Amino acid sequence: MAIKFAKELSQYGLNIISGMAVGVDSYVHEGVIEANGSTIAVLPSGLKNVYPKENKKLFEKIIASNGLIISEYEDYFSATSESFLERNRIVSGLSIGILVIEGAYRSGTSVTAKLTIENNKKVFCIPSSLKNPKGYTPNNLIRKGGILVTCAEDIIEEYAELDIIKRQETDYYVKEEIVGIKPEYQEIYEMIEDEPIDINEILKKTQMSLEQVNYQLMMLELDGYIISLPGKNYRRK
Amino acid sequence: MMAKRLPTILPDLSFKEALEITKIYSVAGELKKDSGIIMNRPFRNPHHSITASSIIGGGKIPKPGEISLAHLGVLFLDELPEFNKKILELLREPLEDKTVTISRLNCSLTYPCNFMFVASMNPCPCGYYGMIEKQCTCSELAIKNYLGKISGPLLDRIDIHIEVKPVKYENLNNKNPEETSEVIRKRVNNARKIQQKRYENLKVYSNAELMPKLIEKYCKLDDESKKILNVAFEKLGLSARAYTKVLKVARTIADLEGKTNIEKEHIIEAIGYRSLDKKYGEKF
Numbered sequence: 001m002a003i004k005f006a007k008e009l010s011q012y013g014l015n016i017i018s019g020m021a022v023g024v025d026s027y028v029h030e031g032v033i034e035a036n037g038s039t040i041a042v043l044p045s046g047l048k049n050v051y052p053k054e055n056k057k058l059f060e061k062i063i064a065s066n067g068l069i070i071s072e073y074e075d076y077f078s079a080t081s082e083s084f085l086e087r088n089r090i091v092s093g094l095s096i097g098i099l100v101i102e103g104a105y106r107s108g109t110s111v112t113a114k115l116t117i118e119n120n121k122k123v124f125c126i127p128s129s130l131k132n133p134k135g136y137t138p139n140n141l142i143r144k145g146g147i148l149v150t151c152a153e154d155i156i157e158e159y160a161e162l163d164i165i166k167r168q169e170t171d172y173y174v175k176e177e178i179v180g181i182k183p184e185y186q187e188i189y190e191m192i193e194d195e196p197i198d199i200n201e202i203l204k205k206t207q208m209s210l211e212q213v214n215y216q217l218m219m220l221e222l223d224g225y226i227i228s229l230p231g232k233n234y235r236r237k
Numbered sequence: 238m239m240a241k242r243l244p245t246i247l248p249d250l251s252f253k254e255a256l257e258i259t260k261i262y263s264v265a266g267e268l269k270k271d272s273g274i275i276m277n278r279p280f281r282n283p284h285h286s287i288t289a290s291s292i293i294g295g296g297k298i299p300k301p302g303e304i305s306l307a308h309l310g311v312l313f314l315d316e317l318p319e320f321n322k323k324i325l326e327l328l329r330e331p332l333e334d335k336t337v338t339i340s341r342l343n344c345s346l347t348y349p350c351n352f353m354f355v356a357s358m359n360p361c362p363c364g365y366y367g368m369i370e371k372q373c374t375c376s377e378l379a380i381k382n383y384l385g386k387i388s389g390p391l392l393d394r395i396d397i398h399i400e401v402k403p404v405k406y407e408n409l410n411n412k413n414p415e416e417t418s419e420v421i422r423k424r425v426n427n428a429r430k431i432q433q434k435r436y437e438n439l440k441v442y443s444n445a446e447l448m449p450k451l452i453e454k455y456c457k458l459d460d461e462s463k464k465i466l467n468v469a470f471e472k473l474g475l476s477a478r479a480y481t482k483v484l485k486v487a488r489t490i491a492d493l494e495g496k497t498n499i500e501k502e503h504i505i506e507a508i509g510y511r512s513l514d515k516k517y518g519e520k521f
Contacts, residue, residue: 022377132372198369200402211506218505222468230360230517231367232400 001126002101003031004194008152009099010037012164017042017095019087020059020069022052024101029058033065040068040094044087046077070094088112097122099155100146103137110137113146122158124149181225188216192226196233240313240355244278245418247311247353248429254309257349261308265301279310281352285319293327299339299346304331307352317358318386325391328354332394354395358387360517368403384517396445396482398513428492444485444492456484462501469508483507 006016006028016032018025020041032039041062045051047069050059062069072090073083088108092098092115100123103109113123125146128135142148149155156164181189191202202213217234220226226234250258259275262268268275283292283303294302304312314320331337335351360366361380365373375383392398432443435455441447447455458466470480484499487507491499 133374134372196369198402211502214509215502215505218509222465222472222508224472228512229367230400231369232402233367233369 001194002027003034005099005101005126005152006031007035007037009155010035010039012152012156012166013037014164015040017091019044019084019091020050020055020062021084022054026055026058029062029067033061033067036065038067039065040070042087042090042094043069043071043073043079044083045071045079046073046075047071048075049078051079084108085111089115092116092119092121095121096159097124097155099124099126099149100138100141101126102128102132102134104134105136107137110140113137113141122147124155124158126150181220181223185216185220185225188213189220189225192220192234192236194236196229196235199232199234202234240282240311240315240357241280242418243311243313243353243355244280246421246425247278248422248426250276250278250309258309261301261305261348265306267306279307280313281307281310282313282315285314285316285321287320287324289324289327292324293331293337294339294346294348295341297341298343299341299348301348302337304328304337304350304352305348308349309351310353312352312354314354314356317356318383320386322386322388325386326388329390329394356395360384360400367400392513393476393478396486397510399510400513424493427495428489431492431495444489447481447485447488449481452481452484456488456499458484458499458504459501462499462504465501465504466508473508473512475511479511483511486510 002024010016010032015038016028017040018028020026020029020043025041029039029041039062041059043051050056059069070090071077072086077083085108088111092112095116098112098116098121100109100113103113116123123141123146125138125141125148127142127148127150128138130139138146147154147158187206188202188208191197191205199213199217202217203210206213208216217226217228221228221234225237227237228234255274255276258279259268262275281303287303290296290302292303294300294305317325331350332354335349336347337350338345338347361373361375362383363373363375365371366375366380367373373380429443436442436451439451441451466480466483469475469483475483483504484507487499487503490503490506491497494503496503
């Protein structure tokens, strides 16, 4: 979900700001880079002591994509629990609005949202199932007047005064990709959506045997049309 | 439960193998009184509280450990991440060399340990990671720490990784006829025979023991399979060790089906068994 929104918003020429943390933050940066957009990462640590360490690669990727990385700390400062919240303050301050994708009860996300509201900026939320513990913050924000969004266009509409126009060239690219699928894999490919689906569901919907389905899924994955996720789940790339 | 049934589909023991197993059990003092030669493949499943010397072998006069007692059989480690990380790393050389040398002040002994390594684990501490129906409540860090207990090199030495979905309640009493162990065993024995015939004059017993030169000779691929394998390597980032493993597994799948050549279906299936490290990101 994060990747989809990041890609679409950056196609509108928006600069996407996030915190380069594990999870949604990283997906966002990755998504923007993939869509050739521009992104800003605000670190909770010093620039020579990247937190989290796993994202060192992403750090370099952002720089290579002409992105920007900001930190208000000295080079070797290590992240503390306070610096995360201070970081969120900058994320919120730099942006014209924020999009809340997920956040548990009393999470850092809710702090960012609070700051954004205090600064009279817009807060957008993706609604989520009541059963999802990480859906608490977006749902709660919607209740308190956050703007519910279902697609990137919902956000663009709110900024009518900015005259935001979508770039065209990336659209082309997506269409071309789908044409390349071999006809024999088409049936399986169509069952797989952006939301993960598990292999048992695919098996129920088709006449094919497990071996055949496994084979086709592997081929689709190797050709780069789908991604396999933990737990034998699949989604479109 | 599934792992415990494994010995029932393993190929029959030859007389030479049976003697070897019996000898090890005799040295370990585990042979019961009046019991003759051991005719079944051993199945060992030590608890995760096991110590280094009891898994590898040890003592003043070193006794064979669990890995040697599982010689020509199965060593099953349930709940793999619960084992001490150091103990898991100890398995690396024995898995590669199929023998273990234990050195003590008194003596230095080499025991055989050509076992089939089988292990099971959860995807995260709560067990729900990757499930759509239920939400995993573990933090990223907790999952990383849990999976991180299994090191990359160890995972690399495991030929086949399979993810299993939980069984649904309505399927628990499913009475649909399924393949019995006997039928499977027949197929396995057949594959063994094919292999023994193929490697008759070489000092190789099964596909697993093939050396690089022999792999080139016996695991020939057609152009299409080669292409698929190339793409898979780029996309999945497999290691050099994984490359030979994929070929050996593909060879075995072809043998089980009684095919003389490796076809692209076999290669794809073998690649599918190696996707665990990639899927779970860099958590391992």
